[in-house]
Structure formats: structure tokens, C-alpha cells
Amino acid sequence: MTGYVLQHLGETKLELGPSGVGDGHWRTGRDGDDILWLVLDKRGTGTNTISEDVIRELDAHIAAAQKEVPKALVIRSAKQSGFAAGADITSFDAMSDVGAANLLKQGHDVLDRIEGLPCPTVCVVHGAALGAGFELALACDYRIAVDGASFAFPEVQLGLHPGLGGTFRLPALIDPTEAMTLMLTGKTAYTKHARSLGIADQIVEERHVAAAVQDAVDGKMTKQEQGLKARALGFEAARSLVARQMRSQTEQKAPKEHYPAPHALIELWEEHGDDRSDMQRGEIASFAKLLETDTSKNLRRVFFLRQKLKDAGRGEDDIAHVHVIGAGAMGSEIAAMAAIKGKRVTLSDVATDPLGCAMKQAVQICKNKHLSRIETRDALDRLMPDPQGYGIGRADLVIEAAPEKMDLKEKIYSGLKGKMKADAILASNTSSLSVDELTKYAPAKTRFAGLHFLNPVSKIDLVEVVKGDATNARTLNRLAVFCGAIGKLPATVGDYPGFVVNRALTPYLMEAMVLMEEGVTKEVIDTAALQFGMPMGPVTLADQVGLDIGLHVAESLRDNLEKPLATISAVLRKKIDDGDLGRKSGKGFYEWADGTPHPDADMVEAPQDLTDRLILPMLDACVEVLRRGVAESEDQIDGAMIFATGWAPFRGGPMHYARSRGIDDIILRLKELEKAHGPRFTPDEGWQALG
Ligand code: NAD
Numbered sequence: 001m002t003g004y005v006l007q008h009l010g011e012t013k014l015e016l017g018p019s020g021v022g023d024g025h026w027r028t029g030r031d032g033d034d035i036l037w038l039v040l041d042k043r044g045t046g047t048n049t050i051s052e053d054v055i056r057e058l059d060a061h062i063a064a065a066q067k068e069v070p071k072a073l074v075i076r077s078a079k080q081s082g083f084a085a086g087a088d089i090t091s092f093d094a095m096s097d098v099g100a101a102n103l104l105k106q107g108h109d110v111l112d113r114i115e116g117l118p119c120p121t122v123c124v125v126h127g128a129a130l131g132a133g134f135e136l137a138l139a140c141d142y143r144i145a146v147d148g149a150s151f152a153f154p155e156v157q158l159g160l161h162p163g164l165g166g167t168f169r170l171p172a173l174i175d176p177t178e179a180m181t182l183m184l185t186g187k188t189a190y191t192k193h194a195r196s197l198g199i200a201d202q203i204v205e206e207r208h209v210a211a212a213v214q215d216a217v218d219g220k221m222t223k224q225e226q227g228l229k230a231r232a233l234g235f236e237a238a239r240s241l242v243a244r245q246m247r248s249q250t251e252q253k254a255p256k257e258h259y260p261a262p263h264a265l266i267e268l269w270e271e272h273g274d275d276r277s278d279m280q281r282g283e284i285a286s287f288a289k290l291l292e293t294d295t296s297k298n299l300r301r302v303f304f305l306r307q308k309l310k311d312a313g314r315g316e317d318d319i320a321h322v323h324v325i326g327a328g329a330m331g332s333e334i335a336a337m338a339a340i341k342g343k344r345v346t347l348s349d350v351a352t353d354p355l356g357c358a359m360k361q362a363v364q365i366c367k368n369k370h371l372s373r374i375e376t377r378d379a380l381d382r383l384m385p386d387p388q389g390y391g392i393g394r395a396d397l398v399i400e401a402a403p404e405k406m407d408l409k410e411k412i413y414s415g416l417k418g419k420m421k422a423d424a425i426l427a428s429n430t431s432s433l434s435v436d437e438l439t440k441y442a443p444a445k446t447r448f449a450g451l452h453f454l455n456p457v458s459k460i461d462l463v464e465v466v467k468g469d470a471t472n473a474r475t476l477n478r479l480a481v482f483c484g485a486i487g488k489l490p491a492t493v494g495d496y497p498g499f500v501v502n503r504a505l506t507p508y509l510m511e512a513m514v515l516m517e518e519g520v521t522k523e524v525i526d527t528a529a530l531q532f533g534m535p536m537g538p539v540t541l542a543d544q545v546g547l548d549i550g551l552h553v554a555e556s557l558r559d560n561l562e563k564p565l566a567t568i569s570a571v572l573r574k575k576i577d578d579g580d581l582g583r584k585s586g587k588g589f590y591e592w593a594d595g596t597p598h599p600d601a602d603m604v605e606a607p608q609d610l611t612d613r614l615i616l617p618m619l620d621a622c623v624e625v626l627r628r629g630v631a632e633s634e635d636q637i638d639g640a641m642i643f644a645t646g647w648a649p650f651r652g653g654p655m656h657y658a659r660s661r662g663i664d665d666i667i668l669r670l671k672e673l674e675k676a677h678g679p680r681f682t683p684d685e686g687w688q689a690l691g
Helices: 003-012 052-067 089-094 097-116 132-138 154-158 166-173 176-185 191-197 206-217 228-232 236-253 260-272 276-291 294-312 329-340 353-368 373-382 406-416 435-439 473-485 501-517 522-532 538-545 547-560 570-577 610-627 634-645 654-661 663-677 686-690
Strands: 026-030 035-040 072-077 082-084 121-125 128-130 142-146 150-152 188-190 202-204 321-325 344-348 383-385 397-400 425-428 448-453 462-467 489-494
Touching: 026 052, 035 052, 052 097, 072 082, 072 206, 082 132, 089 294, 097 132, 097 276, 121 132, 121 206, 128 132, 132 150, 132 166, 142 191, 142 206, 150 191, 154 176, 154 260, 154 294, 166 176, 166 260, 166 276, 176 228, 176 236, 176 260, 188 191, 191 202, 202 206, 236 260, 260 276, 260 294, 294 473, 294 489, 294 634, 294 654, 321 329, 329 344, 329 353, 329 373, 329 383, 329 448, 344 353, 353 373, 353 383, 373 383, 397 406, 397 473, 406 425, 406 435, 425 473, 435 448, 448 473, 462 473, 462 634, 473 489, 489 634, 501 522, 501 538, 501 547, 501 570, 501 610, 501 634, 522 538, 522 610, 538 547, 547 570, 610 634, 610 654, 610 663, 610 686, 634 654, 654 663, 663 686
Parallel strands: 035 072, 072 121, 082 128, 121 142, 128 150, 142 202, 321 344, 321 397, 344 383, 397 425, 425 448, 462 489
Antiparallel strands: 026 035, 150 188, 448 462
């Protein structure tokens, strides 16, 4: 039995035993006050999911409770990791259209019966209650949130909407527009927010759970009333008005053509929002239909790609102390992320200003990540500015994030000789220098590698762990596990110009520059990319990255790749000469003073091959890195591109897109583009092996 619940149920003087039903995913018992406790402790895993067998067992327990009604029912989790992570996504593929609806009906029936029990029902939530876990909590009369609890419906990220009653229970509980926002965006309601919305009835510390349960059972816990607005939204006309606004906002972020789920949810609510049973029937039918869409299948694929990368980062890294050299844009965020995740971090720089800025930046990141006051304090305690570099001798890992100049890095590395601990690793955050070249200056060649974080480090999950010729397997593994330990997704790749991500992204950015030189407007170019499903058009992205940085990467790739890249456009050089470097200088191709640009051009005049000119060179570069063994597999490339660049997730990644569109079709198209625009479109020889 998981220690967590034993430890915390101590006060209830309750001995919970395996239920004897099914596989025993639920621990059950009645306490001295005849309160029935159902404690979810899913077998064989550290995280609860609401799988079919969990529901089936719950069904049996609820049937027993209906026969012999307890004074109250309390549902909670035995896992340290939290309440429940939602439905079991591995089972989705097996659910056929008809089967899915039937399975969902069974789940709905159990939750309806919990709701219908004549005794008070209480759900105690610690950690996250996601998706179906949240829906189970919603079927209870009361939700007690242990400090730090959170609630969310992440189904939209899987191309779905809630399917176990969330679409009607949440809008019936809280302000319906807030409920819809949570379901449409997948955003998390953290403890206090959840309380103010009316999702949680009370926030308590773990040691006060038993008293809070008693209050709920005795009817002493007050529930928030839904306001006037909720009543108004009972009328179809009011709902239609609000639905129209929701639709246009949703369309901007998740166009219906690519992401049908949020739009299906809005339609459901608009049509049936005043009738619970219609809503329930509609939810089941719509969820079953969405399961079959390519979008949902591809987004579920993305979920598993994430899991695969995560798996590569599991284990023990033996890295307690990290020293970061260079407290600039990258070093400061790398240091903050490592400190937040429990590493002791020292941070050095030749100047003192960047160190001060780095500390401020760390506070901001803690805020953005919703860390509690205590967690923030602890993270900042672990992060030490270290202008003299005293930490170098104590660090298990030294990360160099100094400016991108070979001679500077060489100087830094020679300064490290004889100073680092015997077993310590040195890793460079370089994005465009050769790891093998850098290895020449490293104090220990087998313990040197690239560790390519992407900007902004606190938001981009992917990290490329770059293997040099001399890097040994243990170093690579420790670095991958270090990435996992600080909440990142490691992709171990070979040393190649641009590694995987920048190698693939650069032609996309460069083609945009060529197109601009040909007279196509930046808005038309960006709109084409957005319509394909990229999170940002290439011109906006170039501005965001910084035109000088982009140019530097492009030049380095051009000098080191066999395949010709587009000529670096005069438009780009002129911008840089004028000091218009992009977002950081307030102006690049776009004006950034007014906020992030949202191009939405009329595409009537757009060149007919525009989208393929932008997208296919990226796919071609992916095939090149695969052929050369720079990337391990098609899945790794897809994961890397999605988690580093946001590459159209609903298409399942560039390689998956290539396969669904047809390898032969792509080769043919590249040949046409080659004829029309030159050898930068010549299909890589690796395509043949994929056909
Ligand atoms: P930056 O210019 O923002 O920061 C570099 C910091 O290093 C500065 O604070 C500088 O004072 C300090 N520094 C200079 N010489 C030093 C020395 N001898 N010892 C210690 N500190 C020194 O640069 P950045 O953008 O953070 O880039 C750092 C590295 O990360 C580069 O290799 C770059 O290619 C790579 N990178 C950058 C990005 C990006 O988008 N900025 C993305 C990925 C990788």
C-alpha cells in the first residue's frame, strides 16, 4: 500500500484494505463513523489513471454503497503523485467508434450513481486532478483541495473534449464561461484559483483533511452559489452570443479545420447548454466521433512521442551541483530551471550586471511556473551568483553558455583544466559550433558534449544532447537524465551543422527571406505557414529569434553543409545593418512595440507553391539528418521538431506528415521545385530508403 495515504489517513483511524474487487485498484473501508472511503491506488504504477478496469471496480463499490448506504462517501488517491492523471490514453486507439460510446456510457452511469447517492459525497484532491480524474471529482457534492492541488481538462491537447460528464457538470457548478474557458484552453486552475472559481469548496493542509471531511459530512461546509450570469446563460439567445465570441477567439488559436474538438464543444454547449441529458448524450457522441479524427490520432501520437523522450531522461544522473558559465539569455534560464528542480547551482559571468538580472529572471520564472512562496524561496536558496567561479571545483556538471565564439570558448575551457572535479562533465550550449571542434579544448574529451537548450529555456521542453566523436556513453546518459531531472525532454543527436532542430528550421527561415526578396509580403508568407499549422510564421519567428542570431546560424550552416542553402538575402543583411534586429530591438521585419504580430493576409495573390517552398525543405533536412544518423529515428525527429518548434502538432510531426502525404508525392514535388527554383530543393538521397 502506498505510504502516502497510510500516513495521512492516520487521523481517521481507518485501516484500508484491498477491496477484493477486480484487480484491487481501489482500497476501501468504512471508518467508525460509517464513512466509506474509496481510495484509488492503481496497481503497478505510481500515477492513477481512470482506466476501464478502474471504472469497472468503482462500479462494483458504488453498487455496494447503494445497497448499504454509508453516512458519507469519500474518494481520494493513495498516490504521492496526486489524484489522477485522467483517462488511460493507451486505450483510446483500441476504442472503436461504437465501442467508445458504449464504454463512455458505462462510465457516465457510474458517475451518475455517485451523484445520486443519498449521502454526502466528498472528493479530496491532492496534486493534479486531470481530465477523467477531475470529472470523478465533479460527480461528488464537495471537493476539498489539499494545498497545491490543481484541476484541468487537458483533453483539447489530445484533439478531444471532456467525455465523462465534464462538459455539463463543470458549467453547472461554476460560471459557465469560466468552465468553457478551462475546457477550451486546457489551462490549469491552481488551488486558490480553483477555490475562487468554486471548483474547490475548501483548501486545507493535509493534516486538516479529516476535519474538513467531517465539516462536509455535517453540512457545515458552505458551497458557492452560481451567479446571475449562469442563469442568463440558461437562455439560448445569451448562449449564442457568448458562443459566437468563443468561436472567434478559438479560431485564432485553434482553427476549426485543424482542431475540431474545441469547436465541437462550443456547438454542444450552445445547442444543449440548458438541458443536461441532451448535453450528456451529445458529449458521448461527440467524444466518440472526435476519437476517430486524424487530429486526435496525431495528437495522441504526440503524447506518446513526449513519453518516449521522457523515458530517455529517466534514471539517476549523479548530478547534485551544476555550475553555469555565462549568465546571459541562455545561462540565466538554464541556471534557474536547474535550481527550481532541486539542483544546487552556481552561476558565473565576467560581468556582474548579468548575474543580478539572472536572479531577477529566476524570480519571474518561479512566478510563471506558479511555485509557492516556499518553493520559490528554496529554489532561490539553491541558486548562487558566483562571479569568481568557486563552484567550478564542486560541480558535477559545468554548462558553458558564453557567447558563440570559438576562441572565447577555447579560453574558457583552458581555464577549467585542473579545476573541475574528477568525474565532472563539461557541456556546451553552443548552437552553431562543432562539438568535435570544441572537444579539442575540453579538459576531458570523453566527458564533453553539447547540451543545446533552446530559447526561452523555461518554455521550450526539448534539449539536444549532442554527441561528439569522443563523448562516452555514460556522459550522454548522465546528460539525458539530467535533462529529465530538470523537467526537459532530451534528444540525443549527432554533431552536425545545426544538429537536428536548427538544421531543419534554417531553410524555412531562409526561404521566407528569398520570398520577400521576390516581392511576396511578409504577411502572406507568415499566413501560409500559419494556415499549414505552424505556431508562428517564419518571418515572425526570425524576428523573435533575433535577425543577427538567425544570420549567424545560417552562415555557419551554409559554410558547413554539403547541400546548398538559399543565398542569404540582402533584405536580411540590410535590416541588421540598420540595427533592426527583431523583437529584442523593438523592430525587425515587424514592429514589435505594439505586441506580437498576428498576420492574416488575403491569400489570393500568394504564389501557388508558397507553402511547399516553406515546408518541404524542412522535411528534406529531416530526411538528411536521419540518413546520416544524426537523429536516431523518425519518431525522435518528430518529437524534437514538435517540442522544440511547435511544428504543427495536429499533423503528428514532419516525418509523420511526409508519410501521410506520401513519400513519392514529396519527392516529385521537390523535383518540381528544384526545376523552378534551384538545387536547394534537390531531394535528399535518403528519401529513397523511406519509400
Ligand atoms: P548572451 O550574450 O546573452 O550571454 C552570454 C553571457 O556570457 C554574457 O552575460 C557575457 O557577459 C558572458 N560572458 C562573456 N564572456 C565570458 C567568460 N569568459 N566567462 C563567463 N561569462 C562570459 O548569449 P546567449 O544568447 O545566452 O548565448 C550563450 C550560448 O548559448 C551561445 O553559445 C549561443 O550560441 C547559445 N544559444 C543561444 C541561443 C539564443 O537564442 N540566444 C539559443 C541556443 C543556444
